[in-house]
Amino acid sequence: MSKRIRLNGLRQSTVGHTAIGLWRHPDSRAHEYRELAHWTEVARILERGTFDTLFVADALGPLDTYQGKVDVALRDGVQTPTDDPLLPISAMAAVTEHLGFAVTVSTTYEQPYGFARKMTTLDHLTKGRIGWNIVTSALESAARNLGLDRQIPHDERYAQAEEFMEVVYKLWEGSWRDDAVVRSVEDGVFVDPSRVRPVRHEGEYYKVRDIALSEPSVQRTPVLFQAGTSRAGSAFAGRHAEGVFLSTYETAGARRLVTQVKDAARAAGRDPESLKFFPITTVVVAETDAEARAKYADYASYASWEGSLARWSALMQIDLSALDPDKPLEYVDTDGIRGMVELFTTLDPTRTWTPRAIGEFVGVGGGGPVLVGSPATVADELERWMDDADVDGFNIADPVAPAGHRDFVDLVVPELRRRGRVWSEYEGETLRERFTGAARVREDHPAHVHKWAE
Template identity: 70%
Template structure:
């Protein structure tokens, strides 16, 4: 039996996210990112489509690599302005019953003690529908604006993240026993003090001597997502992630990434199939292939060359404005630009890749493939990706919000349901139950967070992590 295709909606609390310039399209509501009603509408569209979750990306600094300034990003609203995604979630949880929420938060700039409380609070208010996309933040602009002279080196950011995880695991899993909350009116005891213990963490980067400030939520640890692409990032994902986000344009290339992550998870003592792996995809769908192609051509009129180059400059740390937009990249001198060329040459070696060609290629669907066609054509291609790449599902982008997600729910979801590839209704109450099975709301025994469970018992003094 073919496995279920898991679906997440992909958004950022900003104007320009995966598609640059499409905020200008008459149907786009991207400018309403600051309105709660817009986000409620988006969440309810996804819930009607039985999506697992809304994945909200984030960035903590402006994109200022292109031309050495932020102007191009501002003109196209690319990640600036951007509002805090975490503050959306409690309202969206109140407006939905089943949809999960995976929120991007950086381990580099949070304190684990206060962050653990934030996530537990959201898990309480959503009845267990919260996930955390763990990032370490690559932007130099974020580092400078958050009190650092320069960005912390890449591998050290992951070292910080490793210790961060140990602290939050201890707070979520070890500090409070399952029966610590007595709520005994007659005895006058709300919490049994003997069943709450300090975590006593003394580490290189964090010192957290005390107890968790919140009582445990139904999931305790939120569902953990990660999208690292470097060697150390993939190792981190294999160790900690329950969901892995990929950005790849070719299913065979994606398969090699998936196989590598699953093999690393196995080497960590984890069930490799317990990791659910998603690739970003943009879907342009209509009743017929011809109508969908016409819709794509309509969208492409509004893409921004400069906006796409500004976004890719920030992602790569390379100022693409120094290049002639029509000069083939094989004549560029820097290693970074050669690396960029290699990525796209692997996709189509016969094409002459220039900065303009790349910007046009990623204009509507930056980060992954653009699938265009009728519901049947789209479903066929999604199934092909699932089979070739060994994926568990997709992050569905929304270049013309909320129209493109609405189109997907209207046209594609019924076709996938007819094929038995998308569930007809939700199973399980919490987000983690969707990952595991109904009745299993907490991390599996082979997950590193589970090692802290034995410390819930109050006998004796806690070990120092």
């Protein structure tokens, strides 16, 4: 029997995320990202389509690599302005019962002690539906504005992230016993102090000596996602991730990345088949293939070539405006997101990638394939990706928010249900139960090492 296709909705609290310039389309309401009603509507749409999660991306600095200034990013609304992704989650959880929420938060600019409480709080309020997309942040502008003189080098950010994970695992898994909260009115005891202990962490980057502030949530550790596909990123994902987000345009490239991370998981002593993989995918669907092609052409007419280059310049930490627009891009080590550099150089040798070609190619769906067609055509392509790339589902982007997600739910999901490829009703109470069948981390996960041993 074919495995179920897992679906995540992909958004950022901004007007220009993966599709740059399309906020100008008359059907787009991306500018409503500032309104709570917009996010609750998105959550209801995705839950109606039985999506596993809404994945909310984030950026912690303005995109100023292109031309050495922020002007193009501001004109095209490229990830600036942007709001905090954590804050709408409680409201979205209040209008849904099953949809999970995977939120991007950087280990480089958070303190693990305070962050652990934030995520436990969200796991309490969502009743176990929270996930965390672990990033180390690549933007030089984020470093300048968040207390650093310059960006920490790429591999050192991952070394710091390793210790960050150790600290939050201790806080989530090892500080409070499951039965610490006794709430005994007769004895006048809310928490039994003998069942709570300090973590006493003394490391290179962090010192956290005391008890966790929050009592354990149903999942304790949130479901862990990661998106890095550099050598350091893959090793980190192999150790920690339960879900892995991919950016690649070809099934062969996706399969290589899946194999790379699974090998890292196996080397870390984990079952590689316990990890789930989700490529970014943009879907433009209509009742017929011809109508879908016309819709795509309409969308493409609003795409900004220069705005797309501003986004990718920041991601790769290469000023594409300084290069010959028609000269092939060569791979270089950067302190940016190396997987993005590899995406347009070493990982796909069948294409010649120039800055101009990149800008045109990513206009409607930056980061992954753009599937255009009728519900049957789109479903065929999704099934092909599942088989050829060895992935578990897709991060469905929305180039004309929220119309893209609504179209997918109204047109593609019924076709996938007819084929038995997506569920009609949710299974499991928590987000992790849909991944592993249990609310708590698996025994082969590094977080489990820190569990309070009775």
